[in-house]
Amino acid sequence: MTPKDALEIAMKVCESVKSEVLKINSNSCGLIVGIGKNGTPTKMIDAVAEKTALNILREYDVKVITEESGVVGEGDIVVSLDPIDGTFNAVKNIPFFSLSICFSYSYKFKDIFCAYVCNIATDDEYYSINGKSFKNGVRIHVSNVENLENANVLFYYPQKQYPFKRIRILGSASLEICYVADGTFDAFVDIRLKNGRGFLRPFDVCSALFIAKNAGAKVTDHRGRELDDKMLTMDERYTLVVSNKILHDKILKVII
């Protein structure tokens, strides 16, 4: 499977998920229809989206890691999938939720070779292959904002006063990290801890992180450690600081 093959599969999955999700009556999106492998309730929209995505991915030689079903399939390629990132927004009709999928040669973050994130509400597509990242087919890069005072920051969650220009929390981490990749925002920070570990799961953020990296972002945990050894497995957790390299060091100093 080449990176381009993987990208085509990603787009096919997304097209299909979009069309099935839009068929759901908006009052039913939030109905709870089961409990996912990660122990949290599964909403109707998540269940429909994941079933649709898996139906397509089943045709390929891949192992899929996903929120509701755990690990599905037997191939050599590892696929990390979040069919709906930002379920709360989707259920509440806030036009900011996404499908997020990436392909890796192993369970390691550093072996990802194709990533794709699509805002289902607006159809904006972000993806990365061969060391480059794109939005709707156009190359993207992180911003060149270097000072905290000029920085627009996506931040889960602020715990004191910071010298940033603006803070936002939009509710779909993968899309928000893509907003850093294309310079819409200057940084994404997630310092939340749960039982001493990060809060974000691999399928929430790996696709977008690969896109951000190839758009020039520095990507580390909240203590400045690189993510190369991070795994795509169900039990891995992430804290994150994502921004251009100059801003990154300055952010690390003020968030602790």
Next chain:
Amino acid sequence: MTPKDALEIAMKVCESVKSEVLKINSNSCGLIVGIGKNGTPTKMIDAVAEKTALNILREYDVKVITEESGVVGEGDIVVSLDPIDGTFNAVKNIPFFSLSICFSYSYKFKDIFCAYVCNIATDDEYYSINGKSFKNGVRIHVSNVENLENANVLFYYPQKQYPFKRIRILGSASLEICYVADGTFDAFVDIRLKNGRGFLRPFDVCSALFIAKNAGAKVTDHRGRELDDKMLTMDERYTLVVSNKILHDKILKVII
């Protein structure tokens, strides 16, 4: 001018602003074209929206208080106008910004008799007349969530850990307060201070606050004081806690 007359004017203003704003080339939206009466730079989209709105309001017997131009006109009715709330989102193509307008018999918040907020990106209309509030013509009410642990809260800005279920910062205060009015979120909080005063200006929030009040919200500043004596004038500032009555008291206790 009856409340219904005012609502018709508001809708006419919004229709016209929408059509002019959509004509602007998206790369030009953020160009700085002057300095507003409030001392901050005016972006192209704000200037176009405000000029369009004032052109219509000029036909009526009203005094308009607005971000860029200050006070315009000579009528008995006071109009508080924010032609674009969430300029940053508008400029960045994030589908979450609004027009916000209200009509009052005096410069006092308590004399407002009609308020209207429209999400320009999605066309959702919120308004309130005669003690009732509506979204797209359907009556709305605040949520009945009573516990902090179940509360989805819009919060500018968190300064410590809170027991809420979820925190969001979406970037258009007027729309976010309408999200509390219709139960999409359970509370809106803004505890930001600038030189010892609140951060929000009347035209940012008054329209939405009137809508929230008539949808059953309790509306106070961050210390629990009612807003009835608050003014719509340029130099007034607001901190805010907006939610149903039971949650409101609990929020006041944890934000200090």
